[in-house]
Amino acid sequence: MFPIVQARFLSPDVKQFRIEAPRIARKRKAGQFVIVRLHEYGERIPLTISDSDESDGTITLVVQGIGKTTRLMNQLEAGDAVLDLVGPLGEPSHVDRFGTVVVIGGGVGTAIAYPTAVAMKQAGNRVISILGARTAELLILEQEVRATSDELHLLTDDGSRGERGFVTQKLQELLDGGTEVNLVLAIGPVPMMKAVADVTRPRAIKTIVSLNPIMVDGTGMCGGCRVQVGGASKFACVDGPEFDAHAVDFQILMQRNSLYKEQERAALARFEADPTPDREHVAHCHLEQQHPAAGPRAGVREGGECRG
Amino acid sequence: MAEPLKPKERVKIPRQAMPEQPALARAHNFQEVNLGLQVVAAEHEAQRCLTCSDPKCVQGCPVGVKIRDFVELVLSGDYLQAAAKIREDNILPAVTGRVCPQENQCEGACVLGNRFSPLAIGNLERFVADYERATGQVGLPTLAPPTGKKVAIVGSGPAGLSCAGDLAIQGHKVTVFEALHEIGGVLLYGIPEFRLPKDIVRQEVDNMRKLGIDFQTNVVIGKTVTVDELFDEEGFHAVFVATGAGLPRFLNLPGEHLGGVYSANEFLTRVNLMKAYDPSHYDEPIYDCRGRNVAVVGGGNTAMDAIRSALRLGAKNAYVIYRRGEEEMPARREELHHAQDEGVQFLTLHNPIEFLGDARGYLRAVRLTRMALGEPDASGRRSSAPVPDSEFELPLDVVIIAVGTGANPLVQSTTPDLRLNKWGYIIADEESLRTSKRGVFAGGDIVSGSATVILAMGAGRKAARSIHQFLCDGAW
Ligand SMILES: Cc1cc2nc3c(=O)[nH]c(=O)nc-3n(C[C@H](O)[C@H](O)[C@H](O)COP(=O)(O)OP(=O)(O)OC[C@H]3O[C@@H](n4cnc5c(N)ncnc54)[C@H](O)[C@@H]3O)c2cc1C
Ligand SMILES: Cc1cc2nc3c(=O)[nH]c(=O)nc-3n(C[C@H](O)[C@H](O)[C@H](O)COP(=O)(O)OP(=O)(O)OC[C@H]3O[C@@H](n4cnc5c(N)ncnc54)[C@H](O)[C@@H]3O)c2cc1C
Ligand code: SF4
Ligand code: SF4
Numbered sequence: 001m002f003p004i005v006q007a008r009f010l011s012p013d014v015k016q017f018r019i020e021a022p023r024i025a026r027k028r029k030a031g032q033f034v035i036v037r038l039h040e041y042g043e044r045i046p047l048t049i050s051d052s053d054e055s056d057g058t059i060t061l062v063v064q065g066i067g068k069t070t071r072l073m074n075q076l077e078a079g080d081a082v083l084d085l086v087g088p089l090g091e092p093s094h095v096d097r098f099g100t101v102v103v104i105g106g107g108v109g110t111a112i113a114y115p116t117a118v119a120m121k122q123a124g125n126r127v128i129s130i131l132g133a134r135t136a137e138l139l140i141l142e143q144e145v146r147a148t149s150d151e152l153h154l155l156t157d158d159g160s161r162g163e164r165g166f167v168t169q170k171l172q173e174l175l176d177g178g179t180e181v182n183l184v185l186a187i188g189p190v191p192m193m194k195a196v197a198d199v200t201r202p203r204a205i206k207t208i209v210s211l212n213p214i215m216v217d218g219t220g221m222c223g224g225c226r227v228q229v230g231g232a233s234k235f236a237c238v239d240g241p242e243f244d245a246h247a248v249d250f251q252i253l254m255q256r257n258s259l260y261k262e263q264e265r266a267a268l269a270r271f272e273a274d275p276t277p278d279r280e281h282v283a284h285c286h287l288e289q290q291h292p293a294a295g296p297r298a299g300v301r302e303g304g305e306c307r308g
Numbered sequence: 309m310a311e312p313l314k315p316k317e318r319v320k321i322p323r324q325a326m327p328e329q330p331a332l333a334r335a336h337n338f339q340e341v342n343l344g345l346q347v348v349a350a351e352h353e354a355q356r357c358l359t360c361s362d363p364k365c366v367q368g369c370p371v372g373v374k375i376r377d378f379v380e381l382v383l384s385g386d387y388l389q390a391a392a393k394i395r396e397d398n399i400l401p402a403v404t405g406r407v408c409p410q411e412n413q414c415e416g417a418c419v420l421g422n423r424f425s426p427l428a429i430g431n432l433e434r435f436v437a438d439y440e441r442a443t444g445q446v447g448l449p450t451l452a453p454p455t456g457k458k459v460a461i462v463g464s465g466p467a468g469l470s471c472a473g474d475l476a477i478q479g480h481k482v483t484v485f486e487a488l489h490e491i492g493g494v495l496l497y498g499i500p501e502f503r504l505p506k507d508i509v510r511q512e513v514d515n516m517r518k519l520g521i522d523f524q525t526n527v528v529i530g531k532t533v534t535v536d537e538l539f540d541e542e543g544f545h546a547v548f549v550a551t552g553a554g555l556p557r558f559l560n561l562p563g564e565h566l567g568g569v570y571s572a573n574e575f576l577t578r579v580n581l582m583k584a585y586d587p588s589h590y591d592e593p594i595y596d597c598r599g600r601n602v603a604v605v606g607g608g609n610t611a612m613d614a615i616r617s618a619l620r621l622g623a624k625n626a627y628v629i630y631r632r633g634e635e636e637m638p639a640r641r642e643e644l645h646h647a648q649d650e651g652v653q654f655l656t657l658h659n660p661i662e663f664l665g666d667a668r669g670y671l672r673a674v675r676l677t678r679m680a681l682g683e684p685d686a687s688g689r690r691s692s693a694p695v696p697d698s699e700f701e702l703p704l705d706v707v708i709i710a711v712g713t714g715a716n717p718l719v720q721s722t723t724p725d726l727r728l729n730k731w732g733y734i735i736a737d738e739e740s741l742r743t744s745k746r747g748v749f750a751g752g753d754i755v756s757g758s759a760t761v762i763l764a765m766g767a768g769r770k771a772a773r774s775i776h777q778f779l780c781d782g783a784w
């Protein structure tokens with residue numbers, strides 16, 4: 001059991017969690033993810049490790065509530081616990097001194113891109129960040145990204161914050177204006193990643209995207225997360241999740257991501273109608289304090305019982 | 309207690325049939341197909357044994373279960389002792405009694421089989437194991453005093469579990485690391501409930517917890533912790549790698565990305581581990597098979613398990629597509645017959661060449677070609693080749709690919725000094741199960757390639773002996 005030590009909303013549908021998982025906190029690198037199962041009846045879903053703190057053994061996850069499992073998760077608070085959490089999974093981002101790196105985050109994609117942006121900055125790159133969202137209140141992690149960027153551009157579809165427009169327009173503008181870009185990292189909704197790939201392709205600018213196919217085990221065992229990259233089949237959980245945007249078949253990714261649409265819709269409707277059974281399945285841990293470093297540990301070790 | 313019979317009388321007793329759920333009923337539920345022998349039938353069956361002085365059956369069992377001796381204990385009505393006798397060589401009799409390919413092993417070697425039907429050893433093994441479970445009197449072995457040595461077991465399938473059990477009895481501190489959220493390996497995520505109820509696996513694991521074994525789920529060795537870190541940072545003195553052969557193989561045919569195309573691993577994991585067969589309680593979705601056409605490609609146990617699961621999920625037509633003939637199918641005969649009785653249709657001597665989709669990216673049909681058998685190859689199996697101009701389309705909504713698996717690479721790729729063969733399996737000495745890396749042992753499917761439960765268990769026990777030796781004398 002993995003206790004949540006802190007939980008707060010970043011925007012109406014996006015919540016940030018700090019969860020005790022010392023082994024993972026020690027090990028994880030930018031670009032890696034965990035698989036979470038909230039309770040005994042729950043499904044396994046992948047979530048990117050947005051940050052970690054080795055000293056108190058926590059990892060940070062940022063969750064956008066879009067379906068049943070993520071919405072249930074976003075109802076959890078400090079003191080609740082996640083039943084299963086495994087990782088760090090996937091290949092870490094390839095971080096090097098590329099020169100100028102443009103990091104593009106759309107919606108919750110910002111949280112996924114953030115750790116890699118930090119690593120790119122630390123590796124000595126000039127980092128230009130472009131964050132986009134539908135409207136002002138959906139922009140997340142602005143302060144954090146600003147702190148790790150040499151340049152930050154904010155865009156909203158409705159112009160309520162930053163410039164009005166799409167991240168691709170800003171990217172195009174930068175490129176047209178002569179900004180020398182060595183690498184683009186784009187993470188967000190599939191149509192956004194596809195659009196970014198279309199902008200950078202004619203200029204042959206290396207572009208990396210983080211793919212979000214449906215996963216089960218996350219260890220290469222089921223093949224459910226297979227994506228087409230350069231005509232070959234790859235397992236996103238072990239070969240990725242980051243791939244060369246110019247080689248990805250986004251059409252197939254979108255089709256595979258909608259495989260269970262009907263079941264997902266039904267599950268969400270049931271949950272919205274009555275979330276009690278699910279909430280009752282969630283376990284709790286008594287934490288000494290909001291912050292575990294402040295008091296004795298909740299007595300929890302990965303995979304073990306919660307004795308709190 | 310039964311009176312001793314003369315051999316002539318013994319061979320007259322017919323082999324006792326295993327009671328089953330009726331085929332039509334069971335094809336729609338996930339409860340166990342075989343119901344287990346009743347006491348009277350078990351006694352009759354035990355009486356058939358000739359109690360040979362040189363029991364061939366024992367040689368046929370990969371771990372040498374003392375079959376004649378346990379059958380004699382059944383005859384004397386001492387079922388708990390019979391179970392204990394099996395446990396001397398096999399710690400999971402309730403499992404192997406159900407899933408061993410007995411026809412190629414113990415029963416295949418039984419002398420009764422020369423002129424009559426072989427003794428139903430598997431059914432008797434299951435009988436005494438179930439009896440033992442029902443009484444709750446599984447005799448826990450006494451543990452040797454603590455040795456202060458720590459052993460890490462990677463993977464909780466039959467190889468890992470049996471190794472863990474034996475080492476704990478010898479007084480070592482054992483931790484089992486499992487990547488998934490439940491213990492049991494293929495016994496849990498692969499073999500379905502209707503063939504091996506998961507409660508059996510859970511009960512065995514609980515017994516092992518009582519031996520002081522620490523089970524840590526959600527730990528992927530190679531990712532969460534590496535083998536080197538197990539030694540250097542977590543203080544383990546030896547590591548047993550039993551990660552299985554869990555990597556799915558695909559056919560690399562056009563259309564394999566379509567919705568409705570599954571690997572058997574994914575399909576079975578969703579059904580078994582994630583319990584997608586019970587959608588009113590569990591969240592993990594699976595393609596709605598009700599009223600649909602479903603096929604599996606392959607002819608092994610995995611293929612039978614997958615297609616029979618699809619049938620239970622409501623498939624209208626369930627097909628097995630296999631490129632050779634029925635004779636050549638590697639599945640246990642019992643599974644084959646059960647599948648046929650339940651209404652699975654067999655397209656033997658057929659092979660898929662393309663998956664065809666609709667506009668939304670879902671499978672709608674498979675293109676098949678007919679095949680013809682050729683001469684036996686070096687391994688004695690007959691190869692098959694496509695019959696020219698024999699292609700046709702079979703409408704399908706779901707296809708499950710069960711054409712074998714490969715070595716899971718996560719441990720190997722992060723343990724550079726582990727020697728591998730050209731397919732990525734770990735090389736281990738046949739007797740000592742030592743790998744090229746000091747302190748690291750390996751066994752089960754990750755060494756042999758996909759094999760059987762009992763072979764994996766045998767490897768686990770062999771490893772335990774060898775690890776114990778290493779922990780005692782430190783020699784490598
Ligand atoms: C490597 C990776 C990292 C991710 N990181 C984050 C993150 O940091 N924050 C975040 O909010 N989301 C992240 N996601 C997406 C997240 O996993 C899905 O939003 C979540 O699974 C949806 O589940 P649900 O039950 O709430 O919604 P559902 O209604 O079940 O599904 C909504 C959509 O989510 C996708 N989805 C559903 N089930 C799964 C599954 N088991 N695995 C993957 N995708 C699924 C499908 O496209 C589906 O149409 C990541 C996905 C991947 C593959
Ligand atoms: C569907 C199916 C049906 C079968 N039917 C039969 C049958 O009827 N009779 C029979 O005798 N045999 C059968 N088999 C074969 C038999 O199940 C296997 O040979 C046996 O389970 C192998 O045991 P193992 O311990 O080597 O590995 P597994 O049972 O595969 O267990 C390995 C475990 O290691 C875990 N693991 C992998 N990598 C890591 C890692 N890096 N870190 C931590 N954990 C890890 C896996 O999650 C898994 O739980 C069947 C197999 C399948 C798939
Ligand atoms: S373990 Fe398997 S092969 Fe050995 S006696 Fe039992 S059923 Fe037969
Ligand atoms: S070979 Fe057959 S008859 Fe002889 S002891 Fe074994 S089971 Fe009994």
Ligand code: FES
Pocket residue numbers: 214215216217218219220221222223224225226235236237238
């Ligand atoms: S999630 Fe199963 S192989 Fe990637």
